[in-house]
Amino acid sequence: MTSLLLVEDDTVIRTSLGMALERYGYRVTTAADGLDGLEAARTGDHDLLLLDVMLPGLDGISVCRSIRETSQVPILMMSARGDGLDIVAGLEGGADDYVVKPVDLPVLVARIRSLLRRATFARTPAGPGTGAGAGAGAGAAVLEFGDLSVDTGALEVRRAGRRVELSPTELRLLLEFAAHPGIVLERATLLRNVWDYGWDGDSRVVDLCVQRLRRKIGAERVETVRGFGYKLAVT
Template identity: 85%
Template sequence: MTSLLFVEDDAVIRTSVGLALERYGYRVSTAADGLDGLEAARAGDHDLLLIDVMLPGLDGISVCRRIRETSQVPILMMSARGDGLDVVAGLEGGADDYVVKPVDLPVLVARIRSLLRRATFARPATGQAPAGEVLTFGELSVDTAALEVRRAGQRVELAPTELRLLLEFAAHPGIVLERATLLRSVWDYGWDGDSRVVDLCVQRLRRKIGADRIETVRGFGYKLCGT
């Protein structure tokens, strides 16, 4: 059974959403503040973390950043404001995606399922590279079978969404991929969602594989430089 950790200080939301997710077949454990959530995340073996932004003790963004220091577990942030700076900060801190409160349960479950698929996939959703091929882009190498990324020979640790994004770029080297295309193929959105998730994930990926490796094509999207 898939295990979720839900960190939320509002007891009503924590209980109602937790019970609803259990009805969908998830095993849900909960924490009521940031410090307890961080401790539970570090101690437990969870498949996904659902973390509210506004938490007592330690805010959700700080929890996310601390978890990302040692773990690449999928993280879905919850925010009371869909266009606030907290969303941007959460994504910059390492979250893979976010949902807006009050939570629409079908949307939440769809985002959870999408994020779990990204964490367990064996190939990118589109433009699959041949099995076992090691793709090389300058000092960057991508093993599409072992799902390993190396930069100048050193292993690069990527979160599930970052890895899937890189594999999508690697399957189309030198080709401009629009944000809407990436939202559908990487985030598995059936609609053109918030493009900020693409932009911020690209920023995180650049910090890990080299800022000059992914080029911005203004007004269109991004492309992976092949040399």
């Protein structure tokens, strides 16, 4: 059974949301503040974390950053503010995606399933032939882009010979670029192929994940094509 950790300080939301997710077949562990949530994340074996941004003791963004120091577990942030400040901060802190409260349960479950698919993919060998969702097979290869190497069979990324640790979302994003080297990919395309959004969602999630990816593989490796999207530099 898939295990979720829900960190939410509001008792009503924590209880009702936990029960609702259990009805969808998930095993849900809860924590009521940031410090307990961080401890539970470090000591428990969870498949995905749901973090509220505004938490007592230690805010959700700080929890996210601390977890990212040692783990690439999928993290979904929940924000009650619609102005985007929490969203940007959460994504910059290492979250994979976000939802805005009050949470629409079907949307939340769809985001959870999408993140879990990415995490499963990141543990499964893949080939570059048909984009980030490709399965293992004859198409697997080690792709070289300057000092960056992408092993699509072992799902390993190295920069100047050193292994680069990527979150499942960052890995899928890089593999999508590597499957189309030198080709401009629009944000809407990346949202569909990497985040599994069936609609043109908030493109900030793409932009901020690209920023995180650049910090790990080199800023010059992913080029911005203004007004269109991004492409992987091939020289």
